[in-house]
Structures are given as structure tokens and as C-alpha cells.
Amino acid sequence: MNELENERYLVFCIDDELYASPLLDFHEVVEMIKPKPVPNMPEHFSGMINLRGVIVAIIDLRKKMGIAAKYQGKQTMLICETENGIMGAAIDRVESVIHINSSTVQDVKIAGKIALEYLKGFVNYQDRIITIVDVKSFLSEQDKQFLEMSA
Amino acid sequence: MSELDLEMVGFFLEEVDELLIKWEGICLCLEKEVTVDHINSLSRIAHNIKGSSASVGLMKLSQFVHLVEDVIVEQKNSNKELTSQTLRMLLGAHSQMAAWVDILKSEPRSEFFPQPFMDEYFSGQHESGPHKTQTPVQSIAKPKEEIKVEKGNETVPNGPVVVAESKQTTEVEAKKSKEEILRISxxxxxxxxxxxxxxxxxxxxxxxxxxxxxxxxxxxxxxxxxxxxxxxxxxxxxxxxxxRMTPVGGIFQRLDRAIKDLSRSLGKDIDVEVSGHEIEIEKTILDKMLDPLTHIVRNSVDHGIESREKRIESGKSERGVISINVSKVEEGIEITVSDDGKGLSEKRILEKAIEKKLISPTASIPREEVYALIFIPGFSTAEAVTNVSGRGVGMDVVMRTIEEVNGKISIGSEEGKGTKFRITIPTNLSIVDSLVVSVNETQYVLPLNFIEEVISLSPSFSPKDNKFLMKEKVIPYIHLSEIFNLELTQVTNDYPVLVTKVNGKRLAIGVESILGRHQSVVRDLNTCFDSSFAVSGGTILPNGEPGLILDISAIMQKFFKYLKTSGEAA
The missing domain is CATH 1.10.287 (Helix Hairpins)
Structure with missing residues (x-):
């Protein structure tokens, strides 16, 4: 499942850093709608939106990764279906869709903003580093943390 | 043994569920009256199950049903009276198949071991079989099986949508409608x-x-x-x-069966009267109601209806009666389960409640609320926990399940005359009549059925220390903003307060403003909302924004825990 062959990736940007996740993990990309607040939730939980009749929980990836809340213009939401239901990740913007060959992924484990569990490696793309991250699991795993927090 | 096709097994299990319900229904009809039609239907169902189970590779199940089918066919051809032993076997076979199907649903490759009593019946049958009835029974059954296996293949669908022709339905059903049935997930x-x-x-x-x-x-x-x-x-x-709606009749049959099974083992004669089969309710609610209703009827059989001797002694008819009636009411549907048994003893309930320290010995409790005590966790009036109704779940679970579907339960009883449980449940869980309120510029939705009253608090009538006096009663009070740790955007002295009531307990909840009534369509919430403890679901508000439906009973629990009081306000 985690085999990274010549797959299509969605490249997105948070705080001028590039990240990529398998394109097929995402349902759609939607323009940011201001989420409605939900009380008693962790800070990186922005709230919820109505996406054509479905209530979608929105996670602010920027906050989740501990990046200062310096929003550059309008944010974008990546909608994906996690094991806990449909969730949205608020990011700065979508860059592009590229093909990444698994052999070019450098599996260097660097403890950074993303837990190693979700860090799938790095790619050198046009002299920029793209961090490959499993956003789908990242979103649903957060949820487990919330539950522990509230328990 | 043929390979198991898991997908096919899935379709088979769906199909067999329906067949088993019919099977049980016919058995219960046979108890009252034996007709050729019923026997024929039963044999057709057995055939069907045998064929389709074989076609998906469940050979053991198929062989098991084959044995049962032999008995049915024999019965069909023999023109003999249907013995109670055979009928019991048919019901027993149903239980076994139902259990088997349940196991298969979670683990399609698991083994099935028919219980010994089935073997006993069959071995007895095979000994008496050959000389009492003609052997051709078996040879007739065999060629049929082959045909059926093919037919079974045809009826197993390729897609999730199954078109079941009315041919397949039993006579019992066919009388009701000849419509084609489409099964959609x-x-x-x-x-x-x-x-x-x-x-x-x-x-x-x-x-x-x-x-x-x-x-x-x-x-x-x-x-x-x-x-x-x-x-x-x-x-x-x-x-x-x-x-999504389904007639409640489906559940009656299972309750009937539960009553029959238990009354037989307790040696009580009980007639079951039902009405309101045709009334429709959302299937998910009906499914949830099965356990609590089963518990209630088993209680009635076990504790309600007296033994034959006692009944004669107290001048009642020998046979007890349990009636289950369903009718439409404003809130949805009302299900009543009543028996003509010995009724509840207020005295004993009070004694027990005091003994178990559920109430204080000096408390004066109105009659209606005395009965409600049996819903408190840890309460059981049965002197000894019998393995019948004292099994695991208690009345508290009954209450909780009913509340889960936004329903209510109450008890009426007269000592010596009987007990009546009255359950009111909505016909659907997907639409909740509710009140939209706002706090801190965010709208929240509160289910109307838990709101007893809406009052307005003014400076002269304001809560101190989380309580205030209303109609000489102390009402616990909290502002919604406190529950959610929100800052109030507008602080006024005059704001609406909703007096909510769940399970006899009251809690007044203050809000900034009430925006109006709303028929809220309940939407599932992502599990990550679970940590927002006071939320039972989501909805789309009239303005198109998402809104949260508040879980009043969770708020109460949290509140009373927080205050460390027992909620004497009831």
C-alpha cells in the first residue's frame, strides 16, 4: 500500500514549504470557506463546514504542524476521506500535480514538524525539497490524540 | 469443498436474513393453525436456503438445511398431524441458522456445529423415518436440489441491487402485495x-x-x-x-417468539395479542427497539404473569395475556406492552430503592415516579436474579436505548391487575424537531422533545450559584457559554432560559437568543467531534451553515458530576 511507484502526487504549500501526498487520497480541493467553530476542540481544529450537505471537520495543518499563523491570502482545503470520515485540511495553496517515481524518494528520517510515522521521505524537485507526507493518516491520527486529550 | 466466494456469501447472507424471518413467522403461524400453505412455504424456504448456501460454497449449512428440509417434505407428504416435537425442531433449526448467519456475517469461514438436540431429533427421525413414511422422500428431494442450486445461482445478484420477484415470497407475504421488491442499500x-x-x-x-x-x-x-x-x-x-421506513410488524414476530419460548420453559400459558403491524418506522430505530422490547416482554412473562395456580387462585383466567399495541401519536409512534399479571408493587419498589440507597428513606415520591425507579442502574426487584430476565441487561439499559432514539418510556401498573409499559419513539431519527439558539454568534440546535419550558430571566429572577427557583422548585442552571467555555458577546440581564428535562431530571440552560424552530435533518458527524462531549449530531441550519445538535443528557451528566450533587431537582 505504501509502495511509492510512479504515482501522481498533489503538491501543496504551507509557509513556503512544499509538501506532497498521493493525489488519489484526496476527494477534492475546495476554496476556503470560513469554518463554523466547534467548542471544546483542540486549537488546530478550525471547525466545520457544510460541503454539499456533509459536515466536514477542518484541521488547520499550519497550526497542527506548529507553524506560526501567518496566513498568506486565502487558504485552500484538501478534502479527503479518512478512516474517521470526511475531513478537510486547511493549507496555504495547491502548487501542482506531479509524477513521482518511488525510486527518487529519499527515505531520510528527519524529526521535524511532521511525526516520522507520517513522513514518507523527501524528493528533490526542480531544486526544491518536497516533503512527502501521508496527509490522510495524519488527519485521522490527530483525531485519536484529541480523544486521548479529552478522556 | 468449493471455494468460498466472499462477495457472494455477503449477498447470500442478506437474502437468508429475510428467509429466516419468514421461516420463523410461519412456525409461529403453525403453532396456531397448520395449513398446507404454510408447510409448502416452509419447504420452499428450506429449499431456497439449501440451494443458495450450496451455491456460495457453504456446504455445511446446506447439508444442515437439507436434513431439516427432509423433515418438512416428509411432513408435507405424510398428511400427519404436525407434532409439537417437530415444530420445536423447526424453531430450533431457525435459531441455529440465525446464529450461524450471525457468525458468518463477521467471519465467513467459520465452522458451524449444530447443537446436539438437533442431532437427537434427526437420529430419532431417521430411525422412524424409513418404516413410517415412504423412502422416496429423499430421492424426490435430491433431483430438486440440483435444480435449485442452479436457481440459487440465478437469484444471487451481481450487483448490490437485488430484484426479488414476488414468486419468491411466501404466501403469507404474497397476500399482502404482489409488488416487485427492490433491495437498495x-x-x-x-x-x-x-x-x-x-x-x-x-x-x-x-x-x-x-x-x-x-x-x-x-x-x-x-x-x-x-x-x-x-x-x-x-x-x-x-x-x-x-x-427507509419499515412496518413494525417485523418485530412482533420476534417478540411473539421470545414470549412463546420463555413461557413454554416456565410452564405458563400466555396468549399474545398484537395490533398496529402496518405502522411504519425507520428501520434503524426498529432494529434498536428489539432488545429493549424483548427485555420488557420477557420481564412480563417471568415476573408479570403469575403461575397458573396463582392466577386461578386470584380469580383470573388460566391463560395470561400480553398485548403489544402500536399506534401513531403526535411525537411519532407509541408502543404499549401490557400484561394482565400481578402488577408492580409500589411498596416493594420503594423498599428496594431505599435498601439499595437509591433514594433517601424520608423522600416522598409521587406514584408515577416510584415506577420510574426501576430504570435506575442497579435496581432489580426480582428477589433472586433469575437466568431469565436478570440476564445482563436491566431496565436501565432499556431506558438508555430508548433515550438513544429520542424516545420516552413510562410505566402504569395496578397491583393484581397488570403492568403497562408505554414507549413513545419518533418514527425517524433523521429529522429532529428542534430549537435553534445562539451563543457567541454561533448557532446551536436543541432537540425540542427535551425542552419542557422556555422562560425569560430578568434581574429580579436571576440564577445564583447555578440554581434558581421556579414554581417553588429549585432548578439547576447553567449558561451554554459556561458549558462551552465561550465568552459572551453581549452581556444582558434579560435572556432566555430553556428548562430541559431528561430522565426526570431538570436543568435550565441559558442562551443568548432563540432564533426559532427548525426541522433539523440529522447528519453524521466525524468521529473527531467526539471530544466535543455535548454534541449528539450535526445538521445543516436554515442558512446553509453547519450546526451542532446538543446532547442534553450528556450536558446534564457533565453538569451534575461537576456540581457533585445528585440532581435533587427531580
Missing amino acids: TKKIDALINLIGELSIQQSILQNAIENSGTKLQGQLIYSSLNLSHKITKEIYDTAFEF
Whole structure:
């Protein structure tokens, strides 16, 4: 499942850093709608939106990764279906869709903003580093943390 | 043994569920009256199960059903009276198959071991079989089986949609309708309902926009057309919604069976009277009601209805009666389960409650609330826990399950005459009549059925230390902003307070303003909302925004825990 062959990736940007996740993990990309607040939730939980009749929980990836809340213009939401239901990740913007060959992924484990569990490696793309991250699991795993927090 | 095709097994299990329900229904009919039609239906069902189980590779199940089918065919050909032993075997076979199907649902490759009593019946049958009835029975059955296996293949669908022809239904069903039945997964229906709901929200938004735009001439045409499309959408919605509904009759049969099984083992004669089969309710609610209702009827059989001797002693008819009636009421449907047994003893309930320290010995409790004590966890009036009704779940679980579906339960009883449980449940869980309130510029939804009263607090009538006095009663009080740790945007001395009541306990909840009533369509919430403890679901508000439906009983629990009081306000 985690085999990274010549797959299509969605490249997105948070705080001028590039990240990529398998394109097929995402349902759609939607323009940011201001989420409605939900009380008693962790800070990186922005709230919820109505996406054509479905209530979608929105996670602010920027906050989740501990990046200062310096929003550059309008944010974008990546909608994906996690094991806990449909969730949205608020990011700065979508860059592009590229093909990444698994052999070019450098599996260097660097403890950074993303837990190693979700860090799938790095790619050198046009002299920029793209961090490959499993956003789908990242979103649903957060949820487990919330539950522990509230328990 | 043939390979198990897991997908096919899935379809088979869906199909067999229905067949088993029919099987049980016929057995219960046979108990009252033996007709050729019923025996024929039963044999057809057995055949069907045998064939389709074989076709998906469940050979053991197929062989098991084959044995049972032999008995049915023998019965059919012999023109003999149906013995109670055979009938018991048929019901027993049903239980075994149902259990087997349940196991298969979670683990399709698991083994099935028929219980010994089945073997006993069969071995006895095979000994007496050959000389009492003609052997051809078996040879008739065999060629049929082959044909059926093929037929079984045909009936196993390729897609999730199954078209079951009325041919397949039993006579019992066929009398009701000759319509073709389409089986569609609830997921697809829910998706459709969601879309229609969303469409109507968009229409409302459009309507608002037109109303506010002020262009009158153009407005009229658009407006009337929009109005019409609104109506159509509503109709489509209602129609789609009905797909989810199912007649309550389906559950009666299982209750009937539970009563029969238990009364037989306790040596009590009990007649079961039912009414209101045809009334429809959302399937998910009906499924949830099975356990609590089973518990209630088993209680009635075990503790309610007296032994034959006692009944004669107290001048009652030998046979006890349990009646289950369903009727439509404003809140949804009302299910009553009543027995003509010995009734509840107020004295004993009070004694028990005091003994178990559930109430204080000096408390004066109105009659109606005395009965409600049996719903408190840890309460059981049965002197010894019998393995019948004292099994695991208690009345507290019954209450909780009913509350889960936003229902209510109450008890009426007269010592010596009987007990009546009255359960009111909504016909659907997907639409909740509710009140939209706002705090800190965010709207929340509160289910109306838990709101007893709406009052307005003024400076002269304001809560201190989380309580205030209303009609000489102390009402615990909290502001919604406190529950959610929100800052109030507007601090006024005059604000509305909703007095909520769950399970006999009251809690007044203050809000900033009440925006109005709303028929909230309940949407599932992502599990990550679980940490927001006071939320039972989500909904789309009239303005198209998502809103949270508050879980009043969770708020109460949290509140009373927080205050470390026992909620004496009841």
C-alpha cells in the first residue's frame, strides 16, 4: 500500500514549504470557506463546514504542524476521506500535480514538524525539497490524540 | 469443498436474513393453525436456503438445511398431524441458522456445529423415518436440489441491487402485495436524501436572495417557480425518506417468539395479542427497539404473569395475556406492552430503592415516579436474579436505548391487575424537531422533545450559584457559554432560559437568543467531534451553515458530576 511507484502526487504549500501526498487520497480541493467553530476542540481544529450537505471537520495543518499563523491570502482545503470520515485540511495553496517515481524518494528520517510515522521521505524537485507526507493518516491520527486529550 | 466466494456469501447472507424471518413467522403461524400453505412455504424456504448456501460454497449449512428440509417434505407428504416435537425442531433449526448467519456475517469461514438436540431429533427421525413414511422422500428431494442450486445461482445478484420477484415470497407475504421488491442499500438512499436536502437548502438561500434583492417584476415569476420547485423537492424528499421506513410488524414476530419460548420453559400459558403491524418506522430505530422490547416482554412473562395456580387462585383466567399495541401519536409512534399479571408493587419498589440507597428513606415520591425507579442502574426487584430476565441487561439499559432514539418510556401498573409499559419513539431519527439558539454568534440546535419550558430571566429572577427557583422548585442552571467555555458577546440581564428535562431530571440552560424552530435533518458527524462531549449530531441550519445538535443528557451528566450533587431537582 505504501509502495511509492510512479504515482501522481498533489503538491501543496504551507509557509513556503512544499509538501506532497498521493493525489488519489484526496476527494477534492475546495476554496476556503470560513469554518463554523466547534467548542471544546483542540486549537488546530478550525471547525466545520457544510460541503454539499456533509459536515466536514477542518484541521488547520499550519497550526497542527506548529507553524506560526501567518496566513498568506486565502487558504485552500484538501478534502479527503479518512478512516474517521470526511475531513478537510486547511493549507496555504495547491502548487501542482506531479509524477513521482518511488525510486527518487529519499527515505531520510528527519524529526521535524511532521511525526516520522507520517513522513514518507523527501524528493528533490526542480531544486526544491518536497516533503512527502501521508496527509490522510495524519488527519485521522490527530483525531485519536484529541480523544486521548479529552478522556 | 468449493471455494468460498466472499462477495457472494455477503449477498447470500442478506437474502437468508429475510428467509429466516419468514421461516420463523410461519412456525409461529403453525403453532396456531397448520395449513398446507404454510408447510409448502416452509419447504420452499428450506429449499431456497439449501440451494443458495450450496451455491456460495457453504456446504455445511446446506447439508444442515437439507436434513431439516427432509423433515418438512416428509411432513408435507405424510398428511400427519404436525407434532409439537417437530415444530420445536423447526424453531430450533431457525435459531441455529440465525446464529450461524450471525457468525458468518463477521467471519465467513467459520465452522458451524449444530447443537446436539438437533442431532437427537434427526437420529430419532431417521430411525422412524424409513418404516413410517415412504423412502422416496429423499430421492424426490435430491433431483430438486440440483435444480435449485442452479436457481440459487440465478437469484444471487451481481450487483448490490437485488430484484426479488414476488414468486419468491411466501404466501403469507404474497397476500399482502404482489409488488416487485427492490433491495437498495441504505447508504445509497441516504446519499440521495442528503442531496435532496442540500438542494432544498440551496433553494431557500436562493429564495432569500430574491426576496432581498427587491426586483419585483422579475421576482414574481422566479419566485413562483422557485416555490413550486420547493414543493417538488419536498415531495421527492418525503418519497425518498419513505424508503427507509419499515412496518413494525417485523418485530412482533420476534417478540411473539421470545414470549412463546420463555413461557413454554416456565410452564405458563400466555396468549399474545398484537395490533398496529402496518405502522411504519425507520428501520434503524426498529432494529434498536428489539432488545429493549424483548427485555420488557420477557420481564412480563417471568415476573408479570403469575403461575397458573396463582392466577386461578386470584380469580383470573388460566391463560395470561400480553398485548403489544402500536399506534401513531403526535411525537411519532407509541408502543404499549401490557400484561394482565400481578402488577408492580409500589411498596416493594420503594423498599428496594431505599435498601439499595437509591433514594433517601424520608423522600416522598409521587406514584408515577416510584415506577420510574426501576430504570435506575442497579435496581432489580426480582428477589433472586433469575437466568431469565436478570440476564445482563436491566431496565436501565432499556431506558438508555430508548433515550438513544429520542424516545420516552413510562410505566402504569395496578397491583393484581397488570403492568403497562408505554414507549413513545419518533418514527425517524433523521429529522429532529428542534430549537435553534445562539451563543457567541454561533448557532446551536436543541432537540425540542427535551425542552419542557422556555422562560425569560430578568434581574429580579436571576440564577445564583447555578440554581434558581421556579414554581417553588429549585432548578439547576447553567449558561451554554459556561458549558462551552465561550465568552459572551453581549452581556444582558434579560435572556432566555430553556428548562430541559431528561430522565426526570431538570436543568435550565441559558442562551443568548432563540432564533426559532427548525426541522433539523440529522447528519453524521466525524468521529473527531467526539471530544466535543455535548454534541449528539450535526445538521445543516436554515442558512446553509453547519450546526451542532446538543446532547442534553450528556450536558446534564457533565453538569451534575461537576456540581457533585445528585440532581435533587427531580
